[in-house]
Amino acid sequence: MRALTSSSKPFVATVRRIGARIEQFGVRLGERRLPRFGVVAGGLLAGTLAYGAVLGGHSTAVVDAVAVPLGFSIETIDVSGNSETSEIDILQTLWSTGAQTVVSLDPQFAQDSLEAMPWIERASVSKYYPDRVGIELIEYRPYAVWQRGETFTIIDREGTAIVPFTPGRFDVLPVVVGEGADTAAARILDEMEEFPELRASVTAYVRVGDRRWDLVLENGVTIRLPEDDPIRALAEVARMDHEQNLLERDILSVDLRVADRVVVKLTPEALERRDAALKERKAILKRQSKG
Numbered sequence: 001m002r003a004l005t006s007s008s009k010p011f012v013a014t015v016r017r018i019g020a021r022i023e024q025f026g027v028r029l030g031e032r033r034l035p036r037f038g039v040v041a042g043g044l045l046a047g048t049l050a051y052g053a054v055l056g057g058h059s060t061a062v063v064d065a066v067a068v069p070l071g072f073s074i075e076t077i078d079v080s081g082n083s084e085t086s087e088i089d090i091l092q093t094l095w096s097t098g099a100q101t102v103v104s105l106d107p108q109f110a111q112d113s114l115e116a117m118p119w120i121e122r123a124s125v126s127k128y129y130p131d132r133v134g135i136e137l138i139e140y141r142p143y144a145v146w147q148r149g150e151t152f153t154i155i156d157r158e159g160t161a162i163v164p165f166t167p168g169r170f171d172v173l174p175v176v177v178g179e180g181a182d183t184a185a186a187r188i189l190d191e192m193e194e195f196p197e198l199r200a201s202v203t204a205y206v207r208v209g210d211r212r213w214d215l216v217l218e219n220g221v222t223i224r225l226p227e228d229d230p231i232r233a234l235a236e237v238a239r240m241d242h243e244q245n246l247l248e249r250d251i252l253s254v255d256l257r258v259a260d261r262v263v264v265k266l267t268p269e270a271l272e273r274r275d276a277a278l279k280e281r282k283a284i285l286k287r288q289s290k291g
Contacts, residue, residue: 060098067101072130074102081137084119090135093117102127110135118163121156142170144185147177147204159183175203180210188213191231195238201247212257222253229259236262 067073077094079087093113099105107125114123119139126134143157145165152165154173159182176185184207192199198215206214212227225233233256240246240262246254255263 060100060104063104064100067103070130072101072103074100074105074133075131076133078132078134079137080135082119082139084139085117085137089117090114090137094133094135102129102131102133105133142173144189145170145173145175146182146185147175148179153182155182155185157186159185174205176205176207178207178210181205181207184210188230191234194231195234198234198238198241217247219247221247221251224253224255224257226257226259 077091079090082090094110097106097110097113099110105125105127107127110125111123114120114125114135114137120137121140122138124134124136126136128134140156140160140162142154142162144155146153146155146159146161154162154165154170156162161182174185174189176182176188185205188205192202201217201219202215203218204216206216208214213225213230215223215225217223223234223237236256237246237254240254241248246264250267250269252265252267255265
């Protein structure tokens, strides 16, 4: 809005005098009965004064000085669509625009101010004369927690950063890690819907080189998916786990990055046991060959 200039000061004084006269005139009106036409004409005159102040490009304070005595002060604010944003924060943002009356309120400026708030994706502001404002909001929907280094951020399905993550009710959101994980999360999470048991055991989806995913399970096992056709690889893991309890064994990782090949890496303990078993088997075979 245009700031007041020295040339605007006489107008301010005039506005104040008009406001005082309107109040005095209102008292006198209350002491006598006027024809309906007179009341309507008075209302039109008052509205014209306020509207003229707006068209004249005067500041919010000047417009409010005219509009407040005329009954255009904002008395009721209807808010809908907010769940993560408190009404107190919404009202504070509205008041921060400087408008105190419906006349001076700039809906577009108020909308832009509201949409600058963290959770608000879209806002619509409507004026209802003489004293009511309606605010309709659409908030971002939390979809996942995106980790970059030591920074954790709640994002929506498109990867838009909403607010920093703090432990609490959003702990149930899936965690995606690494550069590019924010915008690629929706696709892998949609694909995981076909494997609910496997998805339930994933603690983190790690984006590697912004090309493919590693899945980190609750038991520490890492599933290394290929860049192309990860669904095929997921289906293979699910099959092997169902038939052989693959993911419950003493393994560190299941590598499916090469098509038609599954590479399983054992834990050090499992590897030691395997080596011991192989040595024992060789010893048995050697004894049998001598006998």
